[in-house]
Amino acid sequence: MWGRRPARGTIVKICGLRTIDALEASIEAGADLAGFVFFEKSPRHLTLDAARALVARAAGRIGMVALTVDADDERLAAIIAAIQPDFLQFHGHEAPERVREAKARFKLPVIKAIGVGGREDLVAAKAYAEADMILYDAKPSPGAARPGGMGRAFDWGLLNEAPREKPWLLSGGLSPETVAEAVRITGAPGVDVSSGVESAPGQKDPSRIAAFLHAARGAAGGEAR
Numbered sequence: 001m002w003g004r005r006p007a008r009g010t011i012v013k014i015c016g017l018r019t020i021d022a023l024e025a026s027i028e029a030g031a032d033l034a035g036f037v038f039f040e041k042s043p044r045h046l047t048l049d050a051a052r053a054l055v056a057r058a059a060g061r062i063g064m065v066a067l068t069v070d071a072d073d074e075r076l077a078a079i080i081a082a083i084q085p086d087f088l089q090f091h092g093h094e095a096p097e098r099v100r101e102a103k104a105r106f107k108l109p110v111i112k113a114i115g116v117g118g119r120e121d122l123v124a125a126k127a128y129a130e131a132d133m134i135l136y137d138a139k140p141s142p143g144a145a146r147p148g149g150m151g152r153a154f155d156w157g158l159l160n161e162a163p164r165e166k167p168w169l170l171s172g173g174l175s176p177e178t179v180a181e182a183v184r185i186t187g188a189p190g191v192d193v194s195s196g197v198e199s200a201p202g203q204k205d206p207s208r209i210a211a212f213l214h215a216a217r218g219a220a221g222g223e224a225r
């Protein structure tokens with residue numbers, strides 16, 4: 001399995017890491033998963049060279065997630081060769097068949113992001129039987145600059161109808177200030193954050209990363225590590 005898993009408590013993924021300081025702060029605070037964004041229109045985008053240098057010291061210390069948006073096989077292969085991630089995260093319009101295909105080809109577990117705007121999106125999530133984890137995020141508005149990392153929450157009440165057979169992450173507009181309540185209300189086994197631990201888009205704040213971990217783990221009754 002990947003990196004370190006919590007003995008108990010909420011799974012935490014810090015997404016959009018771009019610097020050694022932020023990566024080390026995430027590991028030090030006890031995050032389970034580190035997300036690396038490969039999407040050029042994002043302020044968190046990493047080139048393959050930058051990603052390679054960043055992850056050189058992270059392997060085995062934290063689970064590494066390569067995030068892409070509707071990437072083809074050639075692009076996925078290049079990313080995998082560069083950072084050898086523990087997970088792929090698909091954050092675009094990838095169909096269930098694409099998840100199946102990519103898993104078979106690359107032999108890596110897949111996190112599929114589902115944008116939640118209404119009940120119909122939870123129905124759609126049920127089709128992703130082969131995804132290893134589902135990440136529920138706010139649905140991007142039409143014409144949005146990017147499909148994630150917008151710092152926007154959605155109606156958590158909709159998750160009452162979400163499939164719960166496999167691990168899932170709650171995402172979208174979470175912060176150190178809101179994550180405890182979010183976990184309490186939704187019962188999420190895991191959480192994901194990007195904007196809420198930044199001082200500006202793409203600029204992670206190590207003290208907010210630590211505060212997020214503390215709040216998330218406290219919320220589930222587990223111990224912050």
Ligand SMILES: O=C(O)c1ccccc1NCC(=O)[C@H](O)[C@H](O)COP(=O)(O)O
Nearest residue numbers: 015042148149150151152172173194195
């Ligand atoms: O973070 C981005 O810039 C990004 C760009 C394109 C696709 C996905 C992206 N982020 C995905 C994530 O997993 C974020 O952590 C998630 O959307 C939550 O973001 P936020 O609401 O900013 O905490």
